[in-house]
Amino acid sequence: MGEFRMPSLGADMEAGRLVEWLVKPGDRCRRGDIVATVETQKGLFEVEIFEDGIIGEALVQAGQRVPVGTVLAMINPEGAAAAAEKAGTVPPPVTVKAEPEQLKPAEVPSERPPVRAERLACSPSARRLAAELGVNVEDVRGTGPHGAIQRIDIEQAAQKAASSAEAAAASRPLPAAAGTLQQGMRQAIAAAMSRSNREIPHYYLEMEIDMSRPLHWLEGENLKRPIRERLLPAVLLLKGVAKALRDVPELNGYWLDERLQVKQELHIGFAVALRGGGLITPAIHHVDKLGLTELMKAMGDLVERTRAGRLRSSEMTDTTITVTNLGDLGVRAVYGVIYPPQVALVAFGRIMERPWAEGGMLGVRRTVTVTLAADHRATDGHRGSQFLEALNRHLQLPEEL
């Protein structure tokens, strides 16, 4: 039997409000289906389910605010559920009365010892850290293999406890929804960025890339395309990053449990500024597998949904590297702050004409400054510069992107 839990939509989320159930008990769900909407400090999100099965009774009702990791409903395996129901062995559903501001985890049916035991898989070093930081391991949701609790989970729990205490003290009496969302957004960004600056030894590498060839190709391509299918330069940059990450995979992944965990999947977080202020970096999934036209569609879709508050939970949780493009403003170079537990952030400034010396000649070219911010625990400058070299190489062959 599976559990559908309040997801963690980013390292900075402590609790979420279940706004609406989009399925009812007994509904058959497939992995990836959207089953609920959840509100966090960063807005409203559509939450997907991560296994096939039949939705059990709702353990948390619409309107309730519960901590990350709280079981929202059980997921019964398809065949077994039907059989068990016939035999009358399904444990009685437990419903929790709506208590909107309650922050205790909702009660979980007690007759499931195997699941609890699994949840408490916890390394000795994580246990030690928990004791040091005064964190109760039973309250921590593990993100390691099979839900094992890792040091990072303990650290996050300690941080959450501290920041929720501060937040409670500071922001409780604010009634205006817009005001709290704004403030919540700032707090969420503050927590993630402070942790990054405290824990990640950043190193920065910068390269100026001649964009004449790729832009010339893009302009020719756009002339052939109907207006709705025109490509933006950002699409070339994103695809170039994806290809370069295939050459230097160590920049795509997480620093967890004091080691680098390289990810096979390439889910690039794309920084989208919100008009009201603040920033969300949802992931574009499998960028390496998308053609330029598909990537442009995916990017447009993501920007629209980010601004409309209709992002999906998976887009907030599985980003493997972040790209930021402040090129629309006059900024020449951007020195980014890495989103933990990611290990790199690639930032582009504005594409602009600059003097360019090549082959003993001085000319004017359109260029862009790309900056790599990387975690020195995970990689060294040598690998980082190989990534920038690869990025340049791929961008100079736009027809192959």
Place this chain on the structure above:
Amino acid sequence: MTEKELKEIVFTELKKIAPECDPDDVDPDENIREALDIDSYSFLQLIIALSDSTGVDIVEADYEKVFTLEGMLRYLSARID
């Protein structure tokens, strides 16, 4: 289409992209992308919307001619049938 009607169309589309802004406050020769904080994605959406409502396809090479309100209105009115 009169100049006033055209201006209304452009303002309506600008308000859709930058709802909190008032296009009336923008100087005719000011760069609208900077004044209204419109990124390249939203600017492309503006071009698409204007193409739908006026029938004028602003080609990419001409984007910089329509970065100001004055330039935009001049460009569109010269090409509307």
